[in-house]
Amino acid sequence: MLFIARKALASVHSKASRLTAREVHCLSSILLSPPLVSLDFPENWTPHSDPPPPVSFESVQKTLVIDGKVIAEEIRTKIVNEVCKMKKAVGKVPGLAVVLVGQQRDSQTYVRNKIIACEETGIKSVLAELPEDCTEEQIIRVLTKFNEDTSIHGVLVQLPLPQHLDEVKILNMVRLEKDVDGFHPLHMGNLAMRGREPLFVSCTPKGCVELLIRSGVEIAGKNAVVIGRSNIVGLPMSLLLQRHDATVSTVHAFSKDPEHITREADIVVAAAGIPNLVRGSWLKPGAVVIDVGTCPVEDSSCEHGYRLVGDVCYEEALGVASAITPVPGGVGPMTIAMLLCNTLDAAKRISF
Amino acid sequence: MLFIARKALASVHSKASRLTAREVHCLSSILLSPPLVSLDFPENWTPHSDPPPPVSFESVQKTLVIDGKVIAEEIRTKIVNEVCKMKKAVGKVPGLAVVLVGQQRDSQTYVRNKIIACEETGIKSVLAELPEDCTEEQIIRVLTKFNEDTSIHGVLVQLPLPQHLDEVKILNMVRLEKDVDGFHPLHMGNLAMRGREPLFVSCTPKGCVELLIRSGVEIAGKNAVVIGRSNIVGLPMSLLLQRHDATVSTVHAFSKDPEHITREADIVVAAAGIPNLVRGSWLKPGAVVIDVGTCPVEDSSCEHGYRLVGDVCYEEALGVASAITPVPGGVGPMTIAMLLCNTLDAAKRISF
Numbered sequence: 230m231l232f233i234a235r236k237a238l239a240s241v242h243s244k245a246s247r248l249t250a251r252e253v254h255c256l257s258s259i260l261l262s263p264p265l266v267s268l269d270f271p272e273n274w275t276p277h278s279d280p281p282p283p284v285s286f287e288s289v290q291k292t293l294v295i296d297g298k299v300i301a302e303e304i305r306t307k308i309v310n311e312v313c314k315m316k317k318a319v320g321k322v323p324g325l326a327v328v329l330v331g332q333q334r335d336s337q338t339y340v341r342n343k344i345i346a347c348e349e350t351g352i353k354s355v356l357a358e359l360p361e362d363c364t365e366e367q368i369i370r371v372l373t374k375f376n377e378d379t380s381i382h383g384v385l386v387q388l389p390l391p392q393h394l395d396e397v398k399i400l401n402m403v404r405l406e407k408d409v410d411g412f413h414p415l416h417m418g419n420l421a422m423r424g425r426e427p428l429f430v431s432c433t434p435k436g437c438v439e440l441l442i443r444s445g446v447e448i449a450g451k452n453a454v455v456i457g458r459s460n461i462v463g464l465p466m467s468l469l470l471q472r473h474d475a476t477v478s479t480v481h482a483f484s485k486d487p488e489h490i491t492r493e494a495d496i497v498v499a500a501a502g503i504p505n506l507v508r509g510s511w512l513k514p515g516a517v518v519i520d521v522g523t524c525p526v527e528d529s530s531c532e533h534g535y536r537l538v539g540d541v542c543y544e545e546a547l548g549v550a551s552a553i554t555p556v557p558g559g560v561g562p563m564t565i566a567m568l569l570c571n572t573l574d575a576a577k578r579i580s581f
Numbered sequence: 582m583l584f585i586a587r588k589a590l591a592s593v594h595s596k597a598s599r600l601t602a603r604e605v606h607c608l609s610s611i612l613l614s615p616p617l618v619s620l621d622f623p624e625n626w627t628p629h630s631d632p633p634p635p636v637s638f639e640s641v642q643k644t645l646v647i648d649g650k651v652i653a654e655e656i657r658t659k660i661v662n663e664v665c666k667m668k669k670a671v672g673k674v675p676g677l678a679v680v681l682v683g684q685q686r687d688s689q690t691y692v693r694n695k696i697i698a699c700e701e702t703g704i705k706s707v708l709a710e711l712p713e714d715c716t717e718e719q720i721i722r723v724l725t726k727f728n729e730d731t732s733i734h735g736v737l738v739q740l741p742l743p744q745h746l747d748e749v750k751i752l753n754m755v756r757l758e759k760d761v762d763g764f765h766p767l768h769m770g771n772l773a774m775r776g777r778e779p780l781f782v783s784c785t786p787k788g789c790v791e792l793l794i795r796s797g798v799e800i801a802g803k804n805a806v807v808i809g810r811s812n813i814v815g816l817p818m819s820l821l822l823q824r825h826d827a828t829v830s831t832v833h834a835f836s837k838d839p840e841h842i843t844r845e846a847d848i849v850v851a852a853a854g855i856p857n858l859v860r861g862s863w864l865k866p867g868a869v870v871i872d873v874g875t876c877p878v879e880d881s882s883c884e885h886g887y888r889l890v891g892d893v894c895y896e897e898a899l900g901v902a903s904a905i906t907p908v909p910g911g912v913g914p915m916t917i918a919m920l921l922c923n924t925l926d927a928a929k930r931i932s933f
Contacts, residue, residue, distance in 0.1 A: 259659045259922060261794045262787065265824045268801075269775045307611045397776055414770025414777060421769055421820070422812045423621045424749055435614065442613045449620075450835045452842070458823065460774045468773070471810065471831060472617045476842060478830035479823060483802045490804070490828060490845075570611060 272458075272482040274503045290514055293552035295444050297436075301562035304439075305350055308569050312351040315573075315580065323576035324353040325383040325409070325568070326375040328368065330394070331361035335525065336387045346565045352572055355381065361391055368394065369402050376404040382579060383409035383572035388461060406578065409571035411435075412461060421468045428578075429571050434466040436563030437498055437519045438473060444552055446496065446517050449474035454494035456480045456487065456540065457501040462521055466498050487511070497550075499540035509545030518546055518553040521560050624810075624834040626855045642866055645904035647796050649788075653914035656791075657702055660921050664703040667925075667932065675928030676705040677735040677761070677920070678727040680720065682746070683713035687877065688739045698917045704924055707733065713743055720746065721754050728756040734931060735761035735924035740813060758930065761923035763787075764813060773820045780930075781923050786818040788915030789850055789871045790825060796904055798848065798869050801826035806846035808832045808839065808892065809853040814873055818850050839863070849902075851892035861897025870898055870905040873912050 316322050325347055329340045340356065347354035357371045368386070375384045384407040390396050400412050408416060411429035419427035441448055453475035457463035463479065471477045475496065480487040482501075491497055491511040499507045500521035512518065522540030539556030546553050554560055668674050677699055681692045692708065699706035709723045720738070727736045736759040742748050752764050760768060763781035771779035793800055805827035809815035815831065823829045827848065832839040834853075843849055843863040851859045852873035864870065874892030891908030898905050906912055 259656055259663065259925075260791055262791050264778055265772070265782075265821075266776060266778050268824055268826060270826070304611055311611065414774055415767045416770070417773055418766025418768070418770030420617070421773055421816055422766055423810070423816075424618060424812070425766060426616055426618050430617075439612055439614050450837050452837070458775070460776070464773055464775075469617075471833075472620055474620060474622070474833070474835040476830065476832060476836040476839075478828065478842075480828060481823075481826070483826040484828040485802050485804070487828075490830075493842075493845075573611075 270483075272501075274482045274501055274506060289548045290551060292547045292550050293444065295440055295519075295552055295554045295559060297440060297554055297559040297562045300440060300443050301436075301566040304563075304566045305346070305569065308350045308352075308566070308573055311573055315576065316351070319580045321380070321576070321580060322351055322353050323383070323572045324355065324378075324381040325385070325572045326355045326357065326378070326381045328357045328359065328371055328375075328384070328386045330359045330363060330368065330387070331391050333389075336389075340387050342565055343568060346569055347572075350569055352569060353380065362393075365394055365399065368399055372399070372402045376402075376407060379579075381407065382576040383407055383568075385410045385568070407575060409568060409575055410461070411465065411571070417460075417465060417468070420465055420472070423472070429574070430469060430567075431461060431465040432567035432571065433462045433500075433521060433560060433564045434469045435570075436567040437466060437521065437560060438469055439567070440519065440554065440560070440563055441496065441517065444517075446552065448496065450476070451495040452476050452478070452493055453496040453498065454478045454480055454491045456491065456497070456499045456507065457521075459500065459502075462500040466500060466521075470496070470498070497541075501540050503540055504538040505540070505542040507541040507546070509542060509549050512546060512549045514549055515551045516549070518550040519560060520554050520556050523556055523561060622835075624853075626834045626853055626858060641900045642903060644899045644902050645796065647792055647871075647904055647906045647911060649792060649906055649911040649914045652792060652795050653788075653918040656915075656918045657698070657921065660702045660704075660918075660925055663925055667928065668703070671932045673732070673928070673932060674703055674705050675735070675924045676707065676730075676733040677737070677924045678707045678709065678730070678733045680709045680711065680723055680727075680736070680738045682711045682715060682720065682739070683743050685741075688741075692739050694917055695920060698921055699924075702921055704921060705732065714745075717746055717751065720751055724751070724754045728754075728759060731931075733759065734928040735759055735920075737762045737920070759927060761920060761927055762813070763817065763923070769812075769817060769820070772817055772824070775824070781926070782821060782919075783813060783817040784919035784923065785814045785852075785873060785912060785916045786821045787922075788919040789818060789873065789912060790821055791919070792871065792906065792912070792915055793848065793869065796869075798904065800848065802828070803847040804828050804830070804845055805848040805850065806830045806832055806843045808843065808849070808851045808859065809873075811852065811854075814852040818852060818873075822848070822850070849893075853892050855892055856890040857892070857894045859893040859898070861894060861901050864898060864901045866901055867903045868901070870902045871912060872906050872908050875908055875913060 312322055327340055344354045375381050384403050409429055411431040416427040416429055419425040453470045455463050455467045458479050458481045467477050467479045478490055480490055488511045492513050496517045498519045502522055504524045520539035520541040523537045525535040526538045528536045537557045664674055679692055696706050727733050736755050761781055763783040768779040768781055771777040805822045807815050807819045810831050810833045819829050819831045830842055832842055840863045844865050848869045850871045854874055856876045870893055872891035872893040875889045877887040878890045880888040889909045
């Protein structure tokens, strides 16, 4: 029954076909463990090509639609008051600088919404627009200026950046105390580690948890599945839910049976960026569903020629989930409200 | 079927009984989300008081015992060679400084083993022993000295520290380039985030993954369950397995049904520090089990009056798991080998 043996060679052989030069070098060194970045293969999801027909459930569940717009509006009203108080107390308002590179339509829309939200809440905003083919040095010059500007308390670089730019290097340039997106690895580490408090929690995960709490959803002890593990949403979402004592499973493009794992979840956060990835059949009846996806899909019947579609097949989820965020009008408005919150917090830290 | 409503008040009420003063303050502010450190309740596991009788399985699985001693020895032999080469090339050897506070028996044993391992591989080691009642300032003075000493490439503080000391503050004092334990939040963030490489990966998780790879266990796409979420083992273990493309679930003391979740896993890493927490019935037949627990349990029949017991009920796991690490002789020797590796890496970064 019991024998002592080793299968190292088998391992090397089975992996050899996908080894990079760097990994081969690594194999000749002390450890077999490869450098971590060499493991970062692209996340290619394979959604159903032929979507299965909608499932009909015998016991129809009443589904609460979590209204992100209303909740975000409540929060923004409080921010307006806080900004007024700050202005009275110290004669200053919070300031947010946004760096936008290139002309990607989604990015332009997101940035415009952020700037409008600042205006509406009394937060000063500055937008630096750089051309698609700008150099790293140009961006770093702009960031350095904002880092040093005492009227600016939050600095963010709209992602994704054009391919030729080094995202890691550029994000590292944002001053820690102004990194209101919370994307710096130091903030991520402090988010992950018990006993520590990051200066900023990334806006989307922070907004999702606030939605859950305000919708009366208990997080502690619940099974939570986060679909997607991007550095800007999925990863910090998993870490934040774990800090809230959920039992967190993270599903990604390499997961063998995402449907099975997701069906175990009391709370599902879908952040893969794949329209309709999560079908009704993926959900445990009564699960709470937070849909972070917002993918524009062409639709000539809509005002702008497209409509926004979430990661979750909304129609199928209704009647299965106990609560769900709609797209649009769910997570989106909360993300912006959290950005305003983080900017206000940054300003308070400096000013009081 | 579909209605729009909100249950915020219910949430506040249901949480009110466990709110701290800080959380109450938080509730009166903009967000309902509490500060994260206020969520860090102690991890109190409730293992079975009456262990269920061992389960007998119809199809008996052959269980590979992963010999950590043998694998660690192979790695240490390579380290000896590298240290020799370094001495020839630059006339220096790697240096490790260990800070030990107080006289806890386990800590003393661990530190002694680390020092012996250094001696055996040609790495210089320095031990600073401080009394149980020492002040933060005393420790920081010692750390500052090691941080500045060019013959020291790795600095570690043996945990746990006595209660009166601020662990976060003290760990933050270790220079990033010498933090061979990888406990700094910047290293943890870089471990978590795709596209980034931490200067150091914590020794125990790094050793566990190296054991898996050398035992021919494929990690990518597999369901992995990590039991425990300590900053020094469970958390970095989950993050590292995720970087290796496992589908990771993290089970902790607040998890409702750890047994059920664990039974889904192809790879189980037990790091809760609770002897025999994981029973045979928790394991899917064929699962690979890495047992990080090493709890001394009194046993007068043993040489030192105690024996080391893992988190996994070893006898029950045999015949269910396809592979398992024994305690002792599994993860322990690998942890020390990885510490030597990290120290060597730190020295190479400075010297070449």
